[in-house]
Amino acid sequence: MGQDIHPKLNLPVSDFAVRKRDSKDEIFDTIRNQWLVLTPEEWVRQHMVRYLINHLGYPAGLTAIEKGFDLNGIPYRADIVTYDRSGSALLAVECKAPGIRINQKTFDQIGQYNKVIRAHHLAVTNGLTHYCVSIGERGQWAQADTIPAFAEPEESEGK
Incomplete structure (x- = not known):
C-alpha cells in the first residue's frame, strides 16, 4: 500500500506494516510500538532506523526515535x-523528506541538538542523500x- 506511493530511497528495502486508517496511510513503528501517519519524513525515518538496526548492527533496544530534550528551555x-x-x-540522525534538500541549515540543526545529545557521530539524510560527520575530542x-x-x-x- 504505502510503499507504492512513496519514493524509492537510497536505503535498503524493508518490509513495513502499512495500513490505511481514516483515509491516511499509517506505518507501524517497531521501536515505539505504535502506528504513525506515514508522512514522507516518516518514510525516511523508518527506512533509516531499519538500516541502522538490520545492516549496521545498532541494537533496537539502544535506539530512540523522536527523542525529546530541552535546549535553552x-x-x-x-x-x-x-x-x-x-x-x-x-549517533544522532536528522531525517528530512525526500523532497527536502540537505543544506547547511540541516547540519546547523543537528549541531545545535548535539550540544545536548553529545553523540560521537551526526548524520543527516533525506533518504536519497546521506551525510555523516564524526565529532573529535575537541568538538571538531x-x-x-x-x-x-x-x-x-x-x-x-574515559579512564
Missing part, C-alpha cells in the same frame, strides 16, 4: 539517537565516508 526532538550500553549517545567535525557500524567504545576510553 525550548523542547526539541531528535529524529534518531542510538546509544552504547552505558547510555552514551553514539570530520566528514565520514559512511555512517559507522555499531561498536561499543573502547574499554580504555
Whole structure:
C-alpha cells in the first residue's frame, strides 16, 4: 500500500506494516510500538532506523526515535539517537523528506541538538542523500565516508 506511493530511497528495502486508517496511510513503528501517519519524513525515518538496526548492527533496544530534550528551555526532538550500553549517545540522525534538500541549515540543526545529545557521530539524510560527520575530542567535525557500524567504545576510553 504505502510503499507504492512513496519514493524509492537510497536505503535498503524493508518490509513495513502499512495500513490505511481514516483515509491516511499509517506505518507501524517497531521501536515505539505504535502506528504513525506515514508522512514522507516518516518514510525516511523508518527506512533509516531499519538500516541502522538490520545492516549496521545498532541494537533496537539502544535506539530512540523522536527523542525529546530541552535546549535553552525550548523542547526539541531528535529524529534518531542510538546509544552504547552505558547510555552514551553514539549517533544522532536528522531525517528530512525526500523532497527536502540537505543544506547547511540541516547540519546547523543537528549541531545545535548535539550540544545536548553529545553523540560521537551526526548524520543527516533525506533518504536519497546521506551525510555523516564524526565529532573529535575537541568538538571538531570530520566528514565520514559512511555512517559507522555499531561498536561499543573502547574499554580504555574515559579512564
